[in-house]
Amino acid sequence: MAPVAPRSGDAIFASVEHVNAELFTLTYGAIVRQLLTDLEEVEEVNKQLDQMGYNIGVRLIDEFLAKSNVSRCVDFKETADVIAKVGFKMFLGVGASVTNWNSDGTCCSIVLGDNPLVDFVELPDTCQGLYYCNILSGVVRGALEMVSSILFYYTYIIVLLLKCMWVFPNFGFCPCYKKMGIE
Amino acid sequence: MAPVAPRSGDAIFASVEHVNAELFTLTYGAIVRQLLTDLEEVEEVNKQLDQMGYNIGVRLIDEFLAKSNVSRCVDFKETADVIAKVGFKMFLGVGASVTNWNSDGTCCSIVLGDNPLVDFVELPDTCQGLYYCNILSGVVRGALEMVSSILFYYTYIIVLLLKCMWVFPNFGFCPCYKKMGIE
Numbered sequence: 001m002a003p004v005a006p007r008s009g010d011a012i013f014a015s016v017e018h019v020n021a022e023l024f025t026l027t028y029g030a031i032v033r034q035l036l037t038d039l040e041e042v043e044e045v046n047k048q049l050d051q052m053g054y055n056i057g058v059r060l061i062d063e064f065l066a067k068s069n070v071s072r073c074v075d076f077k078e079t080a081d082v083i084a085k086v087g088f089k090m091f092l093g094v095g096a097s098v099t100n101w102n103s104d105g106t107c108c109s110i111v112l113g114d115n116p117l118v119d120f121v122e123l124p125d126t127c128q129g130l131y132y133c134n135i136l137s138g139v140v141r142g143a144l145e146m147v148s149s150i151l152f153y154y155t156y157i158i159v160l161l162l163k164c165m166w167v168f169p170n171f172g173f174c175p176c177y178k179k180m181g182i183e
Numbered sequence: 184m185a186p187v188a189p190r191s192g193d194a195i196f197a198s199v200e201h202v203n204a205e206l207f208t209l210t211y212g213a214i215v216r217q218l219l220t221d222l223e224e225v226e227e228v229n230k231q232l233d234q235m236g237y238n239i240g241v242r243l244i245d246e247f248l249a250k251s252n253v254s255r256c257v258d259f260k261e262t263a264d265v266i267a268k269v270g271f272k273m274f275l276g277v278g279a280s281v282t283n284w285n286s287d288g289t290c291c292s293i294v295l296g297d298n299p300l301v302d303f304v305e306l307p308d309t310c311q312g313l314y315y316c317n318i319l320s321g322v323v324r325g326a327l328e329m330v331s332s333i334l335f336y337y338t339y340i341i342v343l344l345l346k347c348m349w350v351f352p353n354f355g356f357c358p359c360y361k362k363m364g365i366e
Contacts, residue, residue, distance in 0.1 A: 018201035030235040
């Protein structure tokens, strides 16, 4: 039987169940606010958002694989493309592009054209250093760790968001994959 | 100029921006898990979920009024209908029904046919007493307090969810409206 062709992010997004994006935005804002109250330290909030995203990504990957028909990516470039063009579109309903590749192809930026997480968001000065959307980098990290499709040890992505004041920190996949013994 | 007719929940939901419902479900699950870790006491988690929902409802009502064309409700019965048939549909994408009215029309149940918040959710025995979806009652409370459209002092809604193991606690609108001096 011939392999099933991968579906586009638009097609998948159209076929799944939805909720109102504004409800999602405000719910996410409530999470960040809660973490700032409970943990007080911005650095701790960044870590916690990443960890929450990781836990989500570990589970979300099942839905991604079931709906997208995407098979194993041959290299990191293809992986980044799939994350940007299928993954973000399928879950957030917005497309992203991959840019800023470094010379050895181990680092790139994924740029969201429109980021629903930051609608209506205004951060006070006390939140300097907060990576407001850090949950997204955790989601990507968790999802990739589950599929273990990365071929590189020392590869990382810098995720930047257009229309977003907060830049994600670099995050390395290397330790995870090293630990898992993937080569 | 003739008043604009209220729009149906379906029509509004179709016209707003969306995100993937599974992403929302998992994000909400991450909130509850975080609160259980930070606050430890189930009762405190219930209160916090309600408070987070309240903060969301206070802001979400703007979107509701802007998109729905709903004007002032004449009585509590109409208010409950609008919450169930327009509000829930517009934000969660699922319809709800109003049942179990008491004899003096001050108490009813809003029943969601399908609740996206509880997909994939399994609670351990240590979570006895947790109102997993308590954020929803907070949203309704916050939204109603902003529009102050309730005519009753001693009215409350019990929100029940079909397909949901966790029943919302009764929540009284009375203190809010008393405080606001609404009659």
